[in-house]
Amino acid sequence: MPVTVALELEWVLRASFGYAKDQVLEVLSSLFSAAELTFESERALDVALHLYRSGSANFADCLHIALAAQAGESPLWTFNRRAAKVSGAQSLSR
Secondary structure, three states: OOHHHHHHHHHHHHHHHHOOOOHHHHHHHHHHHHOOOOOEEEEHHHHHHHHHOOOOOOHHHHHHHHHHHHHHOOOOEEEOOOHHOOEEEEOOOO
């Protein structure tokens, strides 16, 4: 599945169904580890889950940071203060 499916799923779980962060993490972890499913950029998704679990940035920011690192393009430059606190991201001044 495209990595964008994971982004959309996280958003739907959180915004439409009101899942708390720990519930979102549980669902995504279960899906990513299911043998029946394969996702594009699985390693980046695993890294994103770890970053999301341990930080204050949202899942999308964590995934962008993980994908940038996978592409050899670290740090990910961002205006987002929460994302800038995540390892692999760097703040751009406003």
